[in-house]
Amino acid sequence: MSSLVVTRFAPSPTGMLHIGGVRTALFAWLFAKKNSGRFILRIEDTDTDRSTEDNIRIIEEGMLWSGLDWDEGPDPQHLGSWLGDHGPYRQILRMDIYKSKITELFDQGKAYRCRCTKESLEERRKESERSGKPFQYNRGMDFGRGCRDKHHDDSLPSSVRFAMPLGGDIILEDAIKGMIKFPSDSLDDWIIARWSEPGEIGVPTYNFSVVVDDVAMKVSHVIRGDDHVANTPKQIPLFEALGYTLPVFAHVPMILGKDKQKLSKRHGAASITEFKDLGFLAQAVRLTLAKLSWTPKIDGKVAESAEEEILSDAQLIDAFNLEDIQTSPSVFDIDKLYWINQKLIMNSTNEFLMKSLEPFMPSVWQTQDIAWKNLAVSCTKERSRTLKEMAQSLAFCWEAPQIFEEKLIIKHLTESNRSAIRSLNLLEDWTPQGLRDGLDRILFEHKIALKDLAQALRVALTGGTISPPIHETLLLLGEEEVRRRLLRWI
């Protein structure tokens, strides 16, 4: 029995990677890193209707973009092959293992064939509900009416149920939530394998395969969403029936939207791809998510200033521990993400930003020389919350204004400002220093203030009143383009 920490993220391929899933994965990832353990990505695709290759790809790409790399799981380089020794990491490919475990349970009398049809179950459910009781298979007024003691063989179609303990409590020792007690009689004999033809064992359900896989993959810490708390008392007796020792369970609180409902598309972005397309940095997403329901303590202290809120991955990993995670859910506030993203952009190197900006830029971006890109990035990195905004604030470089608002023309392109613009048009020295001197001279000669000339130039050159500082705006456009755009105003 090794003491190696192994965590896993086990999403089902539903067509998108949800931000809440990423947060859960992040905690599992941080915990593995913190303890020099291993992190597994496993695909839970026992619901064959929803699981497609494309949907699995979406999960892999989302995880990769988020920077949550896995030690075991699908090999992103080679489709269909696996990283790690406990594969395959798709449940649909592990049927043989599940079936052999179910056979084991049969042999020990801990599982049984159930011939109750959906129709008869539905009828009993209604009967229970009519008398104000919830329906539980082989519990309450349904007790003794099922197949538990009938010892059915597989000669007829059947599903498979797990014989849950009767009476007493099931205790969950949760690393985050503490001890939680569930009365056994609030549960029932649940289905572990779906309906199947005679002689067969059907496709196992989630609660069964998750237990078998977590043990087979030597998962030491099951870190998952709060929505699984109520599943755990079903799973605990199954671990025991299979002779397994229990992993450590840690249920992390949910992430809610502004209306305190589970976060979804209705709240704006919910899938990780949307955050990427909005121009957020993966690190900003990680930091923001990490700080929901968890407060990192650096040297035993929580952040006491804005600067201390901005933490590196290394600091996150170093500070991480399960005990500090909150037990209450938290609302996802995209404003905080915007703020963190902006801070991170400001702190980023120009080189990193140049590269990160590529997907948001027109193709001409790639052909610009390094000095120009450096200038472009350095004069916009403090004025953009996202990469997308950064790209937008540089759009004037390749998009000459087509229309000019009358109001702006009247206000800024006055005769005196235009005469200064005419002088600018005659400037010869377009080196940064030459331009600076030239502008100073023009301001002096025309007796106008920099802010007036700057605004007039912004309108003339970009069609708007917002652009990088005016020297940089001129330099980015370049002598030739500036002259071209000034033509109609002189």
Place this chain on the structure above:
RNA sequence: GGAGCUAUCGUCUAACGGUUAGGACAGCGCCCUUUCAAGGCGCUUGUACGGGUUCGAAUCCCGUUAGCUCUACCA
């Protein structure tokens, strides 16, 4: 209906049972200023409710209310 979880500014959160209930985001105001930002300074707003325990409760206990999760041959 049953089982479970949760409850501090609008949001994220801090607070050995003793603090003027602290910080961050957002909002607002002022300063700086070449537009927009960034930066600086300041302000507004909070312990869900009701009972206990205690010299003393945001903190411990009970109840209420509200929200969420599970209650599937979904995961």
